[in-house]
Amino acid sequence: MDKKLITISREFGSGGRLIGKRLAEKLDIPYYDKELLDRIAEESGFSKEMIVEAEKKAKNSFLYSLASAMGTGEAGPESLSLNERFFLAQFDTIRRIADEGSCVIVGRCADYVLRGMPEATNVFIYAEEADKIKRAVQEYGVPEDSVKKLMKDTDKARANYYSYHTGRKWGDHVNYNLSIDSGYIEIEDIVDLIIKYTDVKLYR
Amino acid sequence: MDKKLITISREFGSGGRLIGKRLAEKLDIPYYDKELLDRIAEESGFSKEMIVEAEKKAKNSFLYSLASAMGTGEAGPESLSLNERFFLAQFDTIRRIADEGSCVIVGRCADYVLRGMPEATNVFIYAEEADKIKRAVQEYGVPEDSVKKLMKDTDKARANYYSYHTGRKWGDHVNYNLSIDSGYIEIEDIVDLIIKYTDVKLYR
Numbered sequence: 188m189d190k191k192l193i194t195i196s197r198e199f200g201s202g203g204r205l206i207g208k209r210l211a212e213k214l215d216i217p218y219y220d221k222e223l224l225d226r227i228a229e230e231s232g233f234s235k236e237m238i239v240e241a242e243k244k245a246k247n248s249f250l251y252s253l254a255s256a257m258g259t260g261e262a263g264p265e266s267l268s269l270n271e272r273f274f275l276a277q278f279d280t281i282r283r284i285a286d287e288g289s290c291v292i293v294g295r296c297a298d299y300v301l302r303g304m305p306e307a308t309n310v311f312i313y314a315e316e317a318d319k320i321k322r323a324v325q326e327y328g329v330p331e332d333s334v335k336k337l338m339k340d341t342d343k344a345r346a347n348y349y350s351y352h353t354g355r356k357w358g359d360h361v362n363y364n365l366s367i368d369s370g371y372i373e374i375e376d377i378v379d380l381i382i383k384y385t386d387v388k389l390y391r
Numbered sequence: 392m393d394k395k396l397i398t399i400s401r402e403f404g405s406g407g408r409l410i411g412k413r414l415a416e417k418l419d420i421p422y423y424d425k426e427l428l429d430r431i432a433e434e435s436g437f438s439k440e441m442i443v444e445a446e447k448k449a450k451n452s453f454l455y456s457l458a459s460a461m462g463t464g465e466a467g468p469e470s471l472s473l474n475e476r477f478f479l480a481q482f483d484t485i486r487r488i489a490d491e492g493s494c495v496i497v498g499r500c501a502d503y504v505l506r507g508m509p510e511a512t513n514v515f516i517y518a519e520e521a522d523k524i525k526r527a528v529q530e531y532g533v534p535e536d537s538v539k540k541l542m543k544d545t546d547k548a549r550a551n552y553y554s555y556h557t558g559r560k561w562g563d564h565v566n567y568n569l570s571i572d573s574g575y576i577e578i579e580d581i582v583d584l585i586i587k588y589t590d591v592k593l594y595r
Contacts, residue, residue: 311564315565358564360515360562360564360570360572361517361519363570363572364572364575365569365570365571365572366564366567366569367568367569368564368567368568368569371592371593371595372568372588372591373591373593376591379591380584380587380591383583383584383587384576384584387576387577387580387583387584388575388576389575389576389577391575
């Protein structure tokens with residue numbers, strides 16, 4: 188089998204994580220989501236606690252806006268914030284994982300980190316609001332009265348995080364090889380469609 | 392075979408029209424692009440000359456901005472501009488064609504006209520600039536020194552036309568079931584991928 192590096196970016200409630208998991212199972216290749224944290228801790232010298240803390244901060248869009256306004260991104264390595272250093276460690280780990288062989292990585296700007304690699308297939312999964320709410324309530328168990336806010340906040344944090352680290356717009360089709368609305372096709376069929384894409388993708 | 396209404400929206404140079412043609416051939420269903428004009432002329436009472444003129448104006452983004460600023464879109468049917476009346480006739484014809492059976496329609500806001508129809512599959516085809524330039528020069532025969540400007544102007548006109556008539560953003564993934572970068576996969580494979588999608592699409 189040719190090497191397949193599949194990155195999944197996804198809106199909250201779109202089923203993207205499940206799609207990633209099923210892809211990895213079906214292709215029998217490693218799956219990375221939370222699993223990435225262990226690898227980063229192992230390889231970077233950061234403690235897992237520090238990483239979890241940095242992750243939490245990364246979810247706070249205000250911090251990202253602030254850091255962006257202060258120009259943290261342009262400072263040298265010595266003055267980099269913890270978030271920034273964590274991101275670089277994550278970047279290195281994603282690269283290393285990709286060097287090792289086929290894998291599926293969900294989130295974490297992996298599409299950007301692996302951009303330009305012939306083996307990389309970057310996929311964006313989205314859906315209409317009503318479909319995402321239904322999935323979040325029924326499958327993720329999110330309480331109905333808080334699902335809209337959680338969905339909005341989560342996706343806003345993802346968009347800010349992505350834009351801060353990559354200078355690109357999260358969800359913009361130009362960042363992905365394939366964007367799929369998960370509301371009109373079964374998860375297993377999306378998985379098959381993505382596998383079919385990776386089978387015929389040109390190595391260039 | 393289940394009814395398939397496939398709309399293709401595409402960036403200039405992405406090969407979208409060819410994909411639409413091959414889809415129609417492979418599925419043995421009617422293909423509409425320029426062919427739509429004959430039908431509109433036939434059904435609307437507009438002469439073909441008037442339609443061609445309206446088409447030409449539709450390509451001029453300044454007219455669309457002006458019409459938009461003057462609020463033409465909100466006036467009653469009596470005061471509608473020729474462009475507006477032409478668009479409504481086109482809208483009717485697309486609906487009628489869709490009622491008749493499976494088909495492929497390229498451009499003309501068909502994704503918007505057929506939105507919400509269970510049989511409709513809306514696809515957006517795009518590519519990186521270098522890939523689009525290469526295709527436009529080699530396959531469409533556009534002179535190399537004018538290709539960038541033609542590409543930019545054409546896509547800008549398409550975006551303005553779409554946004555004027557639909558209130559939506561052209562190329563935004565939310566308008567489509569599937570968005571595919573045509574630069575990393577052969578045309579025939581894209582055609583197969585879209586057919587596979589329509590085969591498993593949920594009717595809802």
